[in-house]
Amino acid sequence: MSSPRSSADDVIGIDREAVEQWFTTAVPNVSLPLSFSLLAGGRSNLTYRVADAQGRSWVLRRPPAGPLAPGAHSMEREWRILSALEASAVPVPPTTAFCADPEVTGAAFYVMEHVGGTVIDNAKNASLLSHSARHRLGSDIIATLADLHNVDPAVVEQRPVARTRSYVGRQLDLWIRRTAGSRAPRTPEILEVHELLCRAEPPQRWNTLTHGDFRLGNILVAPTGTIEAVLDWELWTVGDPLADLGWLTAWWNIAEDDGWTPRRAASFPSVSELTSRYQQLTDRDTSDLPYYTSFALWRLACIAEGVYERYLSGVMGRPSVPLDVLAARPRELAAAARADLA
Numbered sequence: 524m525s526s527p528r529s530s531a532d533d534v535i536g537i538d539r540e541a542v543e544q545w546f547t548t549a550v551p552n553v554s555l556p557l558s559f560s561l562l563a564g565g566r567s568n569l570t571y572r573v574a575d576a577q578g579r580s581w582v583l584r585r586p587p588a589g590p591l592a593p594g595a596h597s598m599e600r601e602w603r604i605l606s607a608l609e610a611s612a613v614p615v616p617p618t619t620a621f622c623a624d625p626e627v628t629g630a631a632f633y634v635m636e637h638v639g640g641t642v643i644d645n646a647k648n649a650s651l652l653s654h655s656a657r658h659r660l661g662s663d664i665i666a667t668l669a670d671l672h673n674v675d676p677a678v679v680e681q682r683p684v685a686r687t688r689s690y691v692g693r694q695l696d697l698w699i700r701r702t703a704g705s706r707a708p709r710t711p712e713i714l715e716v717h718e719l720l721c722r723a724e725p726p727q728r729w730n731t732l733t734h735g736d737f738r739l740g741n742i743l744v745a746p747t748g749t750i751e752a753v754l755d756w757e758l759w760t761v762g763d764p765l766a767d768l769g770w771l772t773a774w775w776n777i778a779e780d781d782g783w784t785p786r787r788a789a790s791f792p793s794v795s796e797l798t799s800r801y802q803q804l805t806d807r808d809t810s811d812l813p814y815y816t817s818f819a820l821w822r823l824a825c826i827a828e829g830v831y832e833r834y835l836s837g838v839m840g841r842p843s844v845p846l847d848v849l850a851a852r853p854r855e856l857a858a859a860a861r862a863d864l865a
Contacts, residue, residue: 535840536569536588538628541712541739545627546573547732549620550581557712559583561840567830568596568757569839572637580621585632587746589838595701596629596757604732604759607679612670614752640743640751640778647785648784650750654790661785661792661799664739667750668771669804672731672764680761689727690762691818695720698825710828712857719864725811737783738774768801769815773823777859803810811822813863820860 525536537559546553551663569587574580586596594783602621609617623631641648643660652660688692698831702709704800735758743751772794776786785791831849834840842849
């Protein structure tokens with residue numbers, strides 16, 4: 524298997540020569556040489572902006588370098604959902620090409636068109652939006668989530684998969700197994716909240732396409748507040764739509780790395796307003812949302828534990844925050860999840 528070179532001129536996870544050669548056969552009218560830059564964010568899969576000699580640009584996604592959890596980081600699944608949603612009301616980046624051959628740069632990857640817009644995940648970027656644009660964004664984000672949950676899952680799953688457990692039940696099992704396989708010290712609070720969530724799980728009433736990580740940090744926004752594209756589909760599945768809503772509302776209230784959250788910013792709608800709008804658009808009862816918010820915070824704690832391990836091992840490059848902050852995050856999120864269950 525080809526291993527990405529590690530010279531100072533290269534980017535982690537990219538074998539420049541091999542990827543350039545692949546581009547010439549898979550992407551029409553590409554003009555070499557290509558430049559690669561690792562984009563900010565994306566603490567799970569690696570995301571790069573690729574530009575050619577004529578100024579054309581794309582986005583390339585691949586798994587993290589190094590060992591991967593079984594079944595995690597499937598580029599084919601991301602490619603499949605993006606391709607399926609291109610004809611829907613859900614805004615996604617148009618797909619360009621998929622590479623299943625790990626010999627090219629150490630793992631499968633795909634390329635999509637570069638979409639303009641700003642990710643509104645900090646105070647500086649939020650300040651670029653007028654008050655009316657912030658209000659528009661709040662309305663658009665819920666409308667987009669409702670549109671996703673209204674897409675027929677058959678557009679992706681031609682043969683519905685028989686599932687004997689609820690979406691939340693499957694996720695509780697999945698994430699606790701992943702934390703058990705971590706080489707980082709386990710967070711006791713994660714185990715404790717897992718038991719509480721298992722006992723309190725409500726019955727699943729709907730089965731829809733779900734994004735799995737639907738939040739402002741994965742959305743490109745125009746200056747008017749309209750949504751240009753929903754990004755980072757690595758966790759999509761057919762599941763419980765309230766899990767997506769709980770994830771969005773959990774992120775709406777918790778601080779990003781710089782302490783910013785929409786809850787504290789003027790003209791963004793409140794969680795109550797978001798929830799009411801979702802219920803209006805979908806006619807779905809949201810009375811169980813506090814449970815799903817707690818579940819979201821617990822899942823974030825599990826993910827944070829995995830992120831810390833990957834940064835600690837060096838396969839994700841240099842973190843944007845100190846390692847001790849990353850180490851404390853799982854415990855803080857698990858504590859917040861427990862508080863929401865009280």
